Amino acid sequence: MSDADTGGASDTDGNGAFGAAIERGEDVPLLTGSGEYTDDISLRGTTHLAIRRSDHAHARIENIDTSDAEAMEGVLAVFTGEDVVESGVPNTILTAWDLPGLVQPQYRMLATDKVRHEGTPVAAVVAETRHAAHDALEHIHVEYEELEHVTDPVDAVERDVPPVHDEAEDNVAFDFELGDADATDEAFADADRVASVDLRQPRLIPNAMEPRAALADWEEATGKLRLWMTSQNPHLHRMLLSAGTLGLPENKIQVIAPEVGGGFGSKIYHYPDEAVTAWCSMQLGRPVKWQATRSESYLTDCHGRDHVTTGEIALDDDGTIRGVRVETHAGLGAQLSQFGTATPSYLYATVLSGQYTIPAIHCHVIGAFTNTTPVDAYRGAGRAEGIYVIERLVDVAARELEVDPAELRRRNLVPPDEFPYESAAALVYDSGEYERAMDLALEHVDYEALRERQRELRNEDRYIGIGIGSFIESAGLSPSGLAGDLGAQAGGWESSIVRFDSTGSVTVLAGTADQGQGHRTTYAQVAAEELGVSVDDVTVVEGDTDRIPQGMGTYGSRSASVGGGSIARGAREVREKARRIAAHQLETSVDDIEFDDGEFHVAGAPDRSLHIQTIAHEAYLGHDLPEGMDPGLEETNFYDPENFTYPFGTHVAVVEVDPETGEIEIERYVAVDDCGEIINPMIVEGQVHGGIAQGIGAALYEGAAYDDDGHLRTRRMDEYVVPHATQLPDYETDHTVTPSPHNPIGVKGVGESATIAAAPTIVSAVTDALEPFGIDHLDMPITPESVWRATGGDN
Numbered sequence: 001m002s003d004a005d006t007g008g009a010s011d012t013d014g015n016g017a018f019g020a021a022i023e024r025g026e027d028v029p030l031l032t033g034s035g036e037y038t039d040d041i042s043l044r045g046t047t048h049l050a051i052r053r054s055d056h057a058h059a060r061i062e063n064i065d066t067s068d069a070e071a072m073e074g075v076l077a078v079f080t081g082e083d084v085v086e087s088g089v090p091n092t093i094l095t096a097w098d099l100p101g102l103v104q105p106q107y108r109m110l111a112t113d114k115v116r117h118e119g120t121p122v123a124a125v126v127a128e129t130r131h132a133a134h135d136a137l138e139h140i141h142v143e144y145e146e147l148e149h150v151t152d153p154v155d156a157v158e159r160d161v162p163p164v165h166d167e168a169e170d171n172v173a174f175d176f177e178l179g180d181a182d183a184t185d186e187a188f189a190d191a192d193r194v195a196s197v198d199l200r201q202p203r204l205i206p207n208a209m210e211p212r213a214a215l216a217d218w219e220e221a222t223g224k225l226r227l228w229m230t231s232q233n234p235h236l237h238r239m240l241l242s243a244g245t246l247g248l249p250e251n252k253i254q255v256i257a258p259e260v261g262g263g264f265g266s267k268i269y270h271y272p273d274e275a276v277t278a279w280c281s282m283q284l285g286r287p288v289k290w291q292a293t294r295s296e297s298y299l300t301d302c303h304g305r306d307h308v309t310t311g312e313i314a315l316d317d318d319g320t321i322r323g324v325r326v327e328t329h330a331g332l333g334a335q336l337s338q339f340g341t342a343t344p345s346y347l348y349a350t351v352l353s354g355q356y357t358i359p360a361i362h363c364h365v366i367g368a369f370t371n372t373t374p375v376d377a378y379r380g381a382g383r384a385e386g387i388y389v390i391e392r393l394v395d396v397a398a399r400e401l402e403v404d405p406a407e408l409r410r411r412n413l414v415p416p417d418e419f420p421y422e423s424a425a426a427l428v429y430d431s432g433e434y435e436r437a438m439d440l441a442l443e444h445v446d447y448e449a450l451r452e453r454q455r456e457l458r459n460e461d462r463y464i465g466i467g468i469g470s471f472i473e474s475a476g477l478s479p480s481g482l483a484g485d486l487g488a489q490a491g492g493w494e495s496s497i498v499r500f501d502s503t504g505s506v507t508v509l510a511g512t513a514d515q516g517q518g519h520r521t522t523y524a525q526v527a528a529e530e531l532g533v534s535v536d537d538v539t540v541v542e543g544d545t546d547r548i549p550q551g552m553g554t555y556g557s558r559s560a561s562v563g564g565g566s567i568a569r570g571a572r573e574v575r576e577k578a579r580r581i582a583a584h585q586l587e588t589s590v591d592d593i594e595f596d597d598g599e600f601h602v603a604g605a606p607d608r609s610l611h612i613q614t615i616a617h618e619a620y621l622g623h624d625l626p627e628g629m630d631p632g633l634e635e636t637n638f639y640d641p642e643n644f645t646y647p648f649g650t651h652v653a654v655v656e657v658d659p660e661t662g663e664i665e666i667e668r669y670v671a672v673d674d675c676g677e678i679i680n681p682m683i684v685e686g687q688v689h690g691g692i693a694q695g696i697g698a699a700l701y702e703g704a705a706y707d708d709d710g711h712l713r714t715r716r717m718d719e720y721v722v723p724h725a726t727q728l729p730d731y732e733t734d735h736t737v738t739p740s741p742h743n744p745i746g747v748k749g750v751g752e753s754a755t756i757a758a759a760p761t762i763v764s765a766v767t768d769a770l771e772p773f774g775i776d777h778l779d780m781p782i783t784p785e786s787v788w789r790a791t792g793g794d795n
Contacts, residue, residue, distance in 0.1 A: 384759065
């Protein structure tokens, strides 16, 4: 059985490509302006779409008059939801994760009966120019009957308010439990101490550099739809367009994701907008382009988080954690987005054990419909929310026991010899050396000396805080069978094609989709290492459903572990076929052929050799192949991992807080991450830097807010605060390496780790600084005003 079959390590010593800090090859076109994004693409006869959206949070549509808009110069057509219904298409945005008892109201492309949040699409204008389309929106007259609305997930289920959907009269979409409630109650009854915290994790709005966009081209003669769009998973979009919204055969839809300017989760999902774009092209027989504005994105891109939680932790007097109990109301928004049900359930509750040995855990989550923008996975998705809860609980427990927070963590860490470790929250952690990572982070800041400095400064009425965030992440959702058992309507596998051309160059076609992660560089390094060729000889292709037969896309820190794993397995199969050709042409047995840095040679006779690129030429000539072997040198691989991978680490922040003004200054930020084997240290460091920035943004700056009328108050960049580079500290990064034992290349993933770690680390630091004021928790975002009020400044 080959290495590709077993998932074992490669037999090649490699050429040094794997693990090298190679500069990203994709950056030059992006930095010089020659990269092509969706809005850069222009087809002959392209028309432009603008979407009329609801101004109300909750209202019944009484009438839509489009006549004035239709009469405007340059306007080609104005469509309403009734037009979509009459066209006979399925017209349903599907949910991709089912839960027991889940209420699933129909989610249409254009609303027909009610609008359920501000920004709900109600009509579409297609015009010759973008300006004409947008101008016409103001001439669509919609009559509404306003209804009472609700924006808070607790109020939605506890107040007597009209339901967002008639199908859910109490606004409860799901009622989810995980863990052993009886064992947890017993642990709490037997424990010496109980500490608790009430916390809110605010809504976060994704801020990708490029707003969402789509360009659709319907070919009536062939019945084929081509759709360029800002997608993190083109194949999933193709399937949802086929099965849910348009009803076209899947093989008649081509989805292409050109350069995509960031995603952070927001471009995973199937929105009404690209479906309406495609449907309009089908009605008019011309290309139709839609490009969101930034304010439109704020109203419509799926938001993240929105949790209201009470957490409790039970401990013995010696600091041993006995149990954790969590009650959460999760806001889902007005509609169920694709993975909006998975994020606050299985992706959240399962990480509540964190890095710790906790015998009993129980989590109860109520998913609530609200009259707000739908909520779905945002960088860290569920794991960020869960780790935030357990890390806040450990901090308040340390305060309760009067134990140093680093020491309390150390006493409860899962020991290295207990891996694979099955937690009380249903996960099996693959590998970890948690104490080593924590020790390294604490060494970086000279922790004991820092505590002494803290004590000295308090005597001078200066308040520094040391925050610790220890995290795990469940990355690369898998295996597919388990995902299906939990409710997933898609698999956890990934596919790739590794192909030698006859002249020795290599093409890798991957089912993932890059939005800035650097796949074209890292995947080339994986293939080059396995095949013994130069990275420059490898071309990576993603983002086109006609060129890549199948794929599951990019999200959940899965690309390196699952996508890279598939490529490594495919490359090993290619190498094994090349080995058989080499043995045949060198007239020896396959077992006598050794491979080193691209060269096959006979064991003990290194001068008898053939390079793999020479063999590629021979494979396509087909003149001298082993009997029964087909010509060519390529393999298709589907890799379905046996488990998640589990990145981990510890971050430490040092802040100084001025209680008189509430100002928070981040003095130092140290990040020690373990993502398993590292393909490219430069790209990993970039992911860590970006992740920390988003975590700090959540902790100190960001938070979507709705006013009393249900309108999004933070609808522009001057209202929703995204941190500037000048507001972020210099990062000090380090790493440990604990390979994943079941991954073909030992990697674990890193795309979301730092975001998961940074928010609890910063909150831990600020509340540590404010300990003399009796403050053990402040909700995010912790602003100068909230600090000032908490320390008594308003008195």
